[in-house]
Amino acid sequence: MIPVPASLQTSQAADFPPGPNSQALFERAHAVFPDGTTRITVERDPVARYIARAKGAYLTDVDGKRFLDLNLNFTTLIHGHAFEPVIAAVERQMRSGTCFANPTEAEVELASLLCARVPRLERIRFVNTGTEAVMFAIKAARAFTGRSRIAKIEGAYHGAYDWVEVAQASVPENWGLPGSPAATPYYRGMPASVLDDVVVLRFNDAAGARQLLSRHASDIAAVVIDPMPSRAGLIAPGPEFVAALQETAREHGILIISDEVLNFRQAYHGAAARYGLQPDLFALGKIIGGGFPIGAVGGLSDVMSVFDGSRGRPLLPQGGTFSANPISMLAGHAAMKALDEIAYARLERLGNALRNRLEDAIARANAPLSVTGAASLFRIHPKPTPPREFREAHWSTAEAKVMKEMTRSFAGHGIVLPVGAAACLATTMGDAEIDAVAGAFEAFLAENADLLEEIS
């Protein structure tokens, strides 16, 4: 078994670290996975917590501990786990076949629902992940404009396509001057040509966006923008920034790609509509699959015509063995149908209530923390004032320690709180869950005054 260092055996966290069954599985996992996990985003502190089952807002781990889940598979499960309408739809389809080389009615249903809700989402294509959705949106912009470069936001996460990985993990040592953010590589050996093809913008820097986009205008196919990039701080876009992107892009024939893989959960009509952005293309994923793998690229009909193969080879061929499989389509349709305007309004109220409770607790404890987010999403920052962009949200070593302790403390109170990413609510949560989260946060503040003092 992997020994748990004494420094991690905190008395305040009764359920932290994970118990012996998780420890045994994690040890076995090291024989088959390079670091014991099969995705970088799995938390391990010091071991990963293995899950046995889940229902609604709650997970149960393999040691029998129950947790309120604020991660919900990286914001995917907007109705929580094992949502009954999804189970019913998937169970029915399982007996009729799970994937075919032919289309099914289910894909038309889900596409129709999404196109009816989202302005400017006139045509759509399904894929299997958000990464693929972003990749095809970028390729579509390239095919439409005949240009190859893209612009993206420093620190923003858009999945694993090389071009959007650029400047995803910039640090003060390499991120460059404020007016010329560097195109930093994400992994050793990343081709220099990829770096050359990416113009990096800073979130909420309207003047910088106008300047950089205009300077490189003739080469840029698209600006990829997540309206509230979670890894870059889960910060709302200011209206001047949205206007700067919109006007400069229009002026120079640059397309706007709204990556709403995560933030589509913010609003019935989508995140771009919420913030006044008018994209030419969208990348969707996560919630639209009801808990099954999915992605979608969509947008204006004329741009989406690059996928049109009805008159021979299209400008941009796109396939995918599991794309539009009926399981993901039906699960997604069941989840999205249940997510009506009333459900969105309720989530908005719950999110506002929680963010207010957290802010009140911070004010009462005079703690050097702040909260960002919107709708059903929130993020706590080890900063006395809410950051306005990625560089302001970046953690020092002492700040990282505070956030790690906060996650451990939440685990001790039976709550999964993601570290350095968006936490989220589900329609299956209510006042009891808001009370539990606010209570755990107040306990953390009360028990960690000394630690918080270090970042004051």
Ligand SMILES: Cc1ncc(COP(=O)(O)O)c(C=O)c1O
């Ligand atoms: C904004 C955004 N874009 C793209 C992706 C990639 O999606 P996937 O993990 O389904 O490939 C994510 C995943 O978290 C995301 O948050």
